[in-house]
Amino acid sequence: MLSNIGIPGLVLILVIALIIFGPKKLPEMGRAVGQTLKEFKKSTKELTNEVTEPIDDIKNEAKKVTEDK
Template sequence: MSAGGFLLIIIAALLLFGPNKLPDLGRAVGRTFREFKEATRDIVDDQPEVRRTETAPQPQVEGPKPDDRRLPE
């Protein structure tokens, strides 16, 4: 949006709502955007995770056997 268009929107808002109501209007718009953002985040978080049905076999690591240990000589 160009600077001229932005300035035109500000002047129109001042004429429609007056300088006393603009801060309240700004807060209301900010709250609306914040709630919308939180709602969309909740929707994305609620989607179920995709799980793989087949898992790769885990290698089994055997620990040292008690018979294999030796004391230093």
């Protein structure tokens, strides 16, 4: 979806946002969006670790058992 916008479309969206929200509010909104994305990425990484760590532990246990035989 976003790949179809291009540079002119992106500039148009930024100009419209600047007109609607004003120059003072736009940086605040950008910071809020950045902070939200940062938290989302952190949560995703934590969730992935919660799932993969037990799987890795099981794999390591299985490897130890097969090495002992």
